[in-house]
Amino acid sequence: MSEPVRISAPLTDAVVEKLKAGDKVLITGVMYTARDAAHKRLIELLNAGKELPLDLKGQIIYYVGPTPEKPGEVIGSAGPTTSGRMDAYTPRLIELGLKGMVGKGARSKEVRDSIIAHKAVYMAAVGGAAALIRRSIKKAEIIAYEDLGPEAIRRLEVVDFPAIVVNDVHGGDLFLQGVEKFRRVS
Amino acid sequence: MRQVSVKDITKKVRDLCISAACDLEPDVASAIRSALDKEESALGKEVLGQIVENFEIAGREHLPMCQDTGISVFFVEIGREVALDGSLEEAVNEGVRQGYKEGYLRKSVCHPLKRINTGDNTPAIIHTAIVEGGKVKIKIAPKGAGSENMSRLKMLKPAEGVEGIKAFVIETVKEAGGNPCPPIVLGVGIGGSFEKCAILAKKALLRPLGTQNPDNELNALEQELLGKINDLGIGPMGFGGRITALAVHVEASPCHIASLPVAVNIQCHADRHKEVEI
Structure with missing residues (x-):
């Protein structure tokens, strides 16, 4: 296994361009959480011509709905959810400057095309590794939609958050490339 | 009374x-450790290593x-x-x-x-x-939604037979790809009625990993399906690899002469189950 690439968040074009499908990365910096319900509200705001509760430029969205934190703790268990459920909303956010997404599972063609067109990156974290991933989250603060509970938008500060690049700006797709290598049937 | x-x-x-939520049962933990030994993909090994580390932390620190x-x-x-x-x-x-x-x-x-x-x-x-x-x-x-959402039910024609069942199971796993957090466990329910086959599939998931199906025909079907699924190359988290499924469990029940219901319930690697007797 090759050594992980350390990247800082928010992301820049220069960093995103260097990432390739299959790269192991450790993310340090800021990420925002959002799932289905928060995405729906963001798109509704855009449709109404209103301002979003966060500036998406360069940011990473982590698809997660953590368990409640115990008293005195930063966050509960916090592994990725299935990214495909956000596909309908994602291209719009990438157009607004969203640079990175972390989740699990495959993305739609529209999202993959948008990643290439606008220089973004889709990364996967290990689904179900929620207690392990939690350790890399040093600070968590709800910045919008508190009523959504686990689905509220949180600003996370992370150190060495482990992820793997799935879709890169060059059209690389780990799901296609990886499975091709190990498939024994046509 | x-x-x-x-x-x-x-x-x-x-x-x-x-x-x-916090303590993975020993049968699942041991199946995942053995998958880590067998996996040939470097990325697959990395994923399985994180999964093992994760359930160890969860058990030790009482975290989900x-x-x-x-x-x-x-x-x-x-x-x-x-x-x-x-x-x-x-x-x-x-x-x-x-x-x-x-x-x-x-x-x-x-x-x-x-x-x-x-x-x-x-x-x-x-x-x-x-x-x-x-x-x-x-x-x-x-039951988490990531794997539940990739589960499927189909009313096959009796003429499609066991080959039709195999094709449907494999197609379901292929379509699910990395979404249900592989390595997965598959519960397959065959026969009964529309609702009965779904419950059979769910029940099949509760059989401890590493135990054999007492029915020889179903046991052979389980082994064949497991081999074919692992040949798909989906691997841990869908990143490519040898271990896509830890086990396939099949339950069957008689059905109507005109029906062949099949349900495939997918379970992620966080295969949580516990029981207690009063």
Whole structure:
């Protein structure tokens, strides 16, 4: 296994361009959480011509709905959810400057095309590794939609958050490339 | 008659909810460790290594291994000599309410159309059976949506036969790809009726990993399907690799002469199940 690439968040074009499908990365910096319900509200705001509760430029969205934190703790268990459920909303956010997404599972063609067109990156974290991933989250603060509970938008500060690049700006797709290598049937 | 207090059931259910979320059962832990030994893909090994590290941390620090602590599914067997002093349904739901609150588990149940969270992870899904004897057996299998969403049911034509069943199972796994958090466990229900085959598939997931199907024909089908699924190359988290499934479990039941129902219930590697007897 090759050594992980350390990247800082928010992301820049220069960093995103260097990432390739299959790269192991450790993310340090800021990420925002959002799932289905928060995405729906963001798109509704855009449709109404209103301002979003966060500036998406360069940011990473982590698809997660953590368990409640115990008293005195930063966050509960916090592994990725299935990214495909956000596909309908994602291209719009990438157009607004969203640079990175972390989740699990495959993305739609529209999202993959948008990643290439606008220089973004889709990364996967290990689904179900929620207690392990939690350790890399040093600070968590709800910045919008508190009523959504686990689905509220949180600003996370992370150190060495482990992820793997799935879709890169060059059209690389780990799901296609990886499975091709190990498939024994046509 | 043997009196069983519903308060006791509530307490047991509360504890089961919390321990199922945090402590992976030894059969699953050992299947994942053995997958780590067998996996040939470097990235696949990395993923499995993180999964092992994760369930070790979860068990040690009493943290949910996955943030999706699931919708609470129960199989409750009530001995016919048992007399309960109250409502079983209320007792189980109260246990879920207490467990999800006091165990800091995520409440993941909402109204299907309004999408408003019920706030306490109820109502639980409760399957009951009246059995011989004087005991109450409660099995819990909290189910996350990542894998549940990739599950499928199909009413095959009898002419499609066992080949049709195999093709449907494999197509379901292929279509699911990395979404259900492989390595997965597959519960396959064959026969019965529309709803019966789905329940059989769910029940099949509760058989401990590493145990053989007592029916020779079904055992052979399980082995064949497991081999074919692992040949798909999906691998841990869908990044490519040899281990896509840890096991395939099949349950069958007679069906109508004109039907061949098949249900495929996919379970992620966080295969949480616990049971208790009162």
